[in-house]
Amino acid sequence: MRGRSEHQVGAMARLRNFSLTWAALIILLLSGSLEGCGHISVSAPIVRLGDPITASCIITQKCSHLDPESQILWRLGADLQPGGRQQHLSDGTQESTITLPHLNHTRAFLSCCLNWSNTVQILDQVELHAGYPPAVPRNLSCLMNLTTNSLNCQWEPGPETHLPTNITLKSFKSRANCQTQEDSIQDCVPKDGQSRCSIPRRHLLLYQNMVIWVQAENALGTSMSLQLCLNPMDVVKLEPPMLRTLDPNPEAPPPEPGCLHLCWEPWKPGLFINQKCELRHKPQRGDASWALVGPLPSEAFQYELCGLLPATTYTLQIRCIRWPLPGLWSNWSPNLELRTTERAPTVRLDIWWRQRQLDPRTVQLFWKPVPLEEDSGQIQGYLVSWRPSGQAAAILPLCNTTELSCTFHLPSEAQEVTLEAYNSAGTSLPSPVAFSESRGPALTRLHAMSRDPHSLWVGWELPSPQPQGYVIEWGPGPSSTSNSNKTWRMEQSGSITGFLLKENIRPFQLYEITVTPLYQDAMGPSQHVYAYSQERGPSRAPELRLNHIGKTWAQLEWVPEPPELGKSPLTHYTIFWTNAQNQFFSAILNASSSGFVLHGLKPASLYHVHLMAASKAGAINSTVLNLMTLTPEGSELHILLGLFGLLLLLTCLCGTVWLCCSPNRKNPLWPNVPDPAHSSLGSWVPTTMEEK
Numbered sequence: 001m002r003g004r005s006e007h008q009v010g011a012m013a014r015l016r017n018f019s020l021t022w023a024a025l026i027i028l029l030l031s032g033s034l035e036g037c038g039h040i041s042v043s044a045p046i047v048r049l050g051d052p053i054t055a056s057c058i059i060t061q062k063c064s065h066l067d068p069e070s071q072i073l074w075r076l077g078a079d080l081q082p083g084g085r086q087q088h089l090s091d092g093t094q095e096s097t098i099t100l101p102h103l104n105h106t107r108a109f110l111s112c113c114l115n116w117s118n119t120v121q122i123l124d125q126v127e128l129h130a131g132y133p134p135a136v137p138r139n140l141s142c143l144m145n146l147t148t149n150s151l152n153c154q155w156e157p158g159p160e161t162h163l164p165t166n167i168t169l170k171s172f173k174s175r176a177n178c179q180t181q182e183d184s185i186q187d188c189v190p191k192d193g194q195s196r197c198s199i200p201r202r203h204l205l206l207y208q209n210m211v212i213w214v215q216a217e218n219a220l221g222t223s224m225s226l227q228l229c230l231n232p233m234d235v236v237k238l239e240p241p242m243l244r245t246l247d248p249n250p251e252a253p254p255p256e257p258g259c260l261h262l263c264w265e266p267w268k269p270g271l272f273i274n275q276k277c278e279l280r281h282k283p284q285r286g287d288a289s290w291a292l293v294g295p296l297p298s299e300a301f302q303y304e305l306c307g308l309l310p311a312t313t314y315t316l317q318i319r320c321i322r323w324p325l326p327g328l329w330s331n332w333s334p335n336l337e338l339r340t341t342e343r344a345p346t347v348r349l350d351i352w353w354r355q356r357q358l359d360p361r362t363v364q365l366f367w368k369p370v371p372l373e374e375d376s377g378q379i380q381g382y383l384v385s386w387r388p389s390g391q392a393a394a395i396l397p398l399c400n401t402t403e404l405s406c407t408f409h410l411p412s413e414a415q416e417v418t419l420e421a422y423n424s425a426g427t428s429l430p431s432p433v434a435f436s437e438s439r440g441p442a443l444t445r446l447h448a449m450s451r452d453p454h455s456l457w458v459g460w461e462l463p464s465p466q467p468q469g470y471v472i473e474w475g476p477g478p479s480s481t482s483n484s485n486k487t488w489r490m491e492q493s494g495s496i497t498g499f500l501l502k503e504n505i506r507p508f509q510l511y512e513i514t515v516t517p518l519y520q521d522a523m524g525p526s527q528h529v530y531a532y533s534q535e536r537g538p539s540r541a542p543e544l545r546l547n548h549i550g551k552t553w554a555q556l557e558w559v560p561e562p563p564e565l566g567k568s569p570l571t572h573y574t575i576f577w578t579n580a581q582n583q584f585f586s587a588i589l590n591a592s593s594s595g596f597v598l599h600g601l602k603p604a605s606l607y608h609v610h611l612m613a614a615s616k617a618g619a620i621n622s623t624v625l626n627l628m629t630l631t632p633e634g635s636e637l638h639i640l641l642g643l644f645g646l647l648l649l650l651t652c653l654c655g656t657v658w659l660c661c662s663p664n665r666k667n668p669l670w671p672n673v674p675d676p677a678h679s680s681l682g683s684w685v686p687t688t689m690e691e692k
Helices: 003-035 633-660 687-691
Strands: 036-042 046-048 054-061 072-076 083-086 094-101 108-116 118-129 138-145 150-156 166-173 185-186 196-199 210-218 221-224 228-231 242-246 260-265 275-283 291-296 301-304 313-322 337-340 349-356 361-373 382-388 394-402 405-409 417-424 432-433 446-454 457-461 471-474 487-491 500-503 510-519 525-531 543-549 554-557 571-578 584-590 596-598 604-613 618-621 626-627
Touching: 036 108, 054 072, 054 118, 072 094, 072 118, 083 118, 138 210, 138 228, 150 275, 166 196, 166 687, 185 196, 221 543, 260 313, 260 337, 260 471, 291 446, 301 500, 349 432, 349 487, 361 487, 382 405, 432 571, 446 510, 457 471, 457 510, 457 525, 471 500, 500 618, 543 626, 554 604
Parallel strands: 036 118, 046 118
Antiparallel strands: 036 054, 054 094, 072 108, 083 094, 108 118, 138 150, 150 196, 166 185, 166 210, 210 221, 210 228, 242 260, 260 301, 275 291, 275 313, 313 337, 349 361, 361 405, 382 394, 382 417, 417 432, 446 457, 457 500, 471 487, 471 510, 510 525, 543 554, 554 596, 571 584, 571 604, 604 618, 604 626
């Protein structure tokens, strides 16, 4: 029994495996037969990107095992496409047609499908391409390179076509004005992705015209660039010469200040070509632009460049072109850096001096260089010297410095010294400094005032005789005794009556300003004045004090603050007071006021009072003063109550008299009873009594 059952189980397992094998074989056979059931045809496999495309799929008669009502599906890539129109043809085939309104894929597969066994089976598919026709190549240019001995051409290809595009550089030989075609030249095909190509020398006739153009072609069309008509030698581009400095010659004089001696070595393959060259240069400082010099002499291969700034490093480059025949400029040569020589300083020295009070023979000398030319030369230092009388060759240096001031001891017999600026090329013209006593008249009405936080105006009246100039010094006020903080300038015009100081002026600072008139071989006494660059507002307000107070008034007083340097004078006071109900009152007073009486106050009331001191530069409040008005006394209250009671009694008496003594006025206190004697009731008799 057990063996029989095992035999049945084995038979069932073999039957199951046999069924699965046949099912797989049937599916494979059916799917293989589906692949040949359909065929796709399209209006065009390559279209312009965004254009419509129409496709049809036909199911042949040999697929008789298919359901006649099977639905044909369309798929573009992985996306199903709606809109297919299906119909049965007279020959027994089925056809489905679809129109894609816009093909926006540059490359995609269009598939014709069918639902088979709950899966989508592909009957046929076709690859679609979309792109653009080639644009016209632009800006075609060519040059003859004598180094590679080839004609190099380049162009701009235009936008991407998204389609395989063939680019070809075409040319042919011609004569005259390129109107006739002679021998064709082998096409030049650039490498993929490049827009340049070179025609080798063996395909060229150097002195004969040729026509060159670029042709681009793909499945959607063909385009050609404008044709170039050229002679290869007319577009020769030379290599630049090698620029270098001229070797120094011991017998030749050195270059003048602001000049450079140059030479260059021409490009050897171009020695047989007549050419001209030009030079450009710029200083290595700031954002200087190039300056062009040319044409340069072609035979000498050297040049002296002048008109440059002294003691300045320059960058130089050179380039050349075929001349007088047509050609193209070479690239600029590598940089050459050269430095011009120094020139002696050409400056005017404005000089000012001061003697120490404790030691009059110790002199402090100050100066400022004023350039006389745009290129005044670089200054390396200053020399103060003295030549003793009777010793023409002897010069004694007193001070040698790079600063703009110097302190030295003046020899007892010296009345004049000489100041010079120098560098490696020489010295400036000597400037004599005579130490003479003050003999001219002094300035009058010297005054100063602030224009803004960073400037001060100093003015004066012209003395008689009129000075030749002025020296103006300014610096921090008396708290600073260091002369290093002083700033000075010399004015050469003696007719001015004031000057605006803008250098080294800071807000809220006290400055001492000194003006000294300069006369012929003499100077007047110095005058000084103090001024603030910007005044501040008051630092504190006067403290309020209560002098007297009553029931409805209060007398206040204060002590004005003394004037302060650097503080703007007061323009007015404002006094403010507030009661317990936050009612606000104020009064404006003159700056000369020192007291004020508050009127209209309420008795037994609390008030808060403060004072504000104001100037043009600002205002500040005092501390708050709290005060309480007086309460009325007891005797005064009794008198007031008595007077009020008496007044009330008199009012009542007057009212009573008026009410009682008025004859025609009804009394509202009792009813009005008629008098029977004067009534008509007595003559009235009832009707019944009269009948009896």
